[in-house]
Amino acid sequence: MEGGVDYLIDERKKAQFDVEAMKVAWAGSRQAFELSDRIAKLVANDPIFEKFSRPMLGRKELFKNSLRKVAHAWKLIIDLRLSEEEAKLLRHYIDEPAYTDLQWEMFIPAIEGQGTEEQKRKWLPLARKMQVIGSYAQTELGHGSNVQGLETTATFDPQTDEFVIHSPTLTSSKWWPGGTAKVSTHAIVYARLILDGQFHGVHGFIVQLRNLENHTPLPGITVGDIGMKFGNGAYNTMDNGVIRFNHVHIPRNQMLMRVSQVTREGKFVQSDVPRQLLYGTMVYVRQKIVADASKALSRAVCIATRYSAVRRQFGSRNGGPEIQVIDYKTQQSRLFPLLASAYAFRFVGEWLKWLYTDVKQRLEANDFSTLPEAHACTAGLKSLTTSATADGIEECRKLCGGHGYLVSSGIPELFATYVPACTFEGDNVVMMLQVARFLVKTVSELGYKQPVGTTAYMRRVTALMQSNCAVRTAEEWLNPGVVVEAFEARSTRMAVACGQRLAKFENPEEGFAELSADLVEASLAHCQVIVVSKFVEKLQQEIPGKGVKRLLEVLFYVYALFLLHKHQGDFLATGYLTPKQASLANDQLRILYSKVRPNAIALVDSFNHTDHLLSSILGRYDGNVYPKLYEAAFNDPFNDSDIADGIHQYVQPMLRQELHSAKL
């Protein structure tokens, strides 16, 4: 803290709950809290992990610096004997997209999920020791969302017992795989399997890209970087690559063969494992992305909340201080729902992790029954949480006024790094359409099949379609059962209405395409039911610490009633609510904001973000914003000299009316 002064001390004194206990509730357990706190401090205190200067670096310098950080981190992992969990936290706190994300979150999981026991025995130890570095090369220049449309071919050659990997067209060039352009030695390449001239679907193949001795690309492989991406630092620490294969031979045993096999004779064998397991890595990463959303949103909210308490604007009386902008109701109505969303996403992420672990165990035991539900949940929640987080970060920038636009606010880089999460691992609209397929199927089977899991509420379809909300006062909205029922009724009604309209089409696919915008809205409504219900389930657990549960209840109502207010068109159009009830919900929301207000700073302190992670002058823990902004401006290398390069050459001739004779 700057000179020991805490400019937010009075704000912190207002807290009505035990902040230390809330930190534990946010982390999930005391052990989780202590672990992440230790790793966060390890990173914050290590000068190699400095990141404030990142946006000022050119691409090559930025990339080299990122390689240095990864190497240093790996050395720490070995020297300090960090566990896999600690190593993951280390990567999170270093906060820099790098090839290791692909190694640990895609290459290794792909082999774990789609490889045979023999393949796992061979490749996993090498990958876990970083003796091979792998990436995930699925997307191509011409196709990303449509995986079945990929053009790269893997043709079996029975003479040599090899597959020949080839890029037959320009659009078949692999395009985007992270870590590939400059680093990875291997990639899981998704390609159309061709046996004896016959196409057998898209499969994953382990392809070596570079020579392990001198790192040069192997013969037949053309590889490079796809170019600068959005933002300056941001995702540009990652070497997203383009790869072109010219008849590259790989051994037959490098096709990932858990789902299907190719025999020595070149016969295709489809095992009992469903083909969808080929998409299993994406299910895993989507679940991780949901868990990550609350981390990103909480960072932006922490910055905007602290700055809103520091910033004063208008309303001075008798020469006294002006009003803190956090006290404006408009500021609260934009900021506090985001604060509540960060908590909501944290808890739904925790639940989704549990769901994924359960599905993974079942898959290992060849029980595939819960895979469709896991796919719909991960796809839908990935879409909901990343869209809301990306929009939320941008809202936080606006909440910080002009200073939010400065790189030193920490928000522009956070936004630029985060926003591709709406696209990668499945475009958010395409993902919601997957949920829609699942919902339509569930609704069409309601007459004879009991929905289970997250759609179980639709068992009460008759009641949810017929009964209406009974709320008569704003106070009556403070009932979790009433709130959840409203979300369930709206979702059921939207899904059933879509089902009824779809039934009028002769061709169901045509109907699906025609109604897709409505189906996306119905899917969002269903995903909101999941988030709201999981928040309630969290509140039903024991949550220790003075005032902690009460504050979380307040945040639950803020989250749910804000959504209700935002989507009141749906709630009214489906007939579950009256305009009066929607208006009472909004009245309650204002009361809730005043309950959040004294606790706002303590609630963002509970995220336990270090100043290093926030990398934000506006979000500093001590609130010492203005002197630090001023200092940072004059520390900018652009201010090294009063006379910038080019002034004498281009400005002075103009001032002197001598441009005609100047050398431009």
Ligand SMILES: CCCCCCCCCCC/C=C/C(=O)SCCNC(=O)CCNC(=O)[C@H](O)C(C)(C)COP(=O)(O)OP(=O)(O)OC[C@H]1O[C@@H](n2cnc3c(N)ncnc32)[C@H](O)[C@@H]1OP(=O)(O)O
């Ligand atoms: C932010 C930091 C977090 C930390 C994590 C680290 C991050 C690492 C860095 C990430 C970098 C980014 C990497 C990438 O982007 S990799 C590329 C990702 N690509 C995609 O996501 C492509 C999206 N497209 C698809 O998933 C599919 O093609 C799509 C589902 C859209 C359509 O596929 P297809 O045409 O084959 O399928 P159908 O619609 O006909 O469905 C057939 C049936 O299969 C079911 N299905 C589909 N997907 C899955 C799945 N993943 N799991 C299980 N089941 C699935 C589908 O429901 C159909 O079922 P039914 O027949 O029963 O209806």
Ligand SMILES: Cc1cc2nc3c(=O)[nH]c(=O)nc-3n(C[C@H](O)[C@H](O)[C@H](O)COP(=O)(O)OP(=O)(O)OC[C@H]3O[C@@H](n4cnc5c(N)ncnc54)[C@H](O)[C@@H]3O)c2cc1C
């Ligand atoms: C930063 C970043 C990192 C990435 N890393 C990797 C990686 O490591 N490995 C890898 O393989 N890939 C990677 N990708 C690629 C990523 O997975 C794809 O970009 C993503 O899946 C979206 O596919 P697309 O680009 O084909 O988009 P498109 O599908 O072309 O989307 C374009 C537009 O069309 C719409 N659209 C598409 N299909 C439909 C439909 N059926 N119905 C309605 N609307 C539709 C979309 O909503 C969108 O608005 C990365 C991408 C980014 C941005």
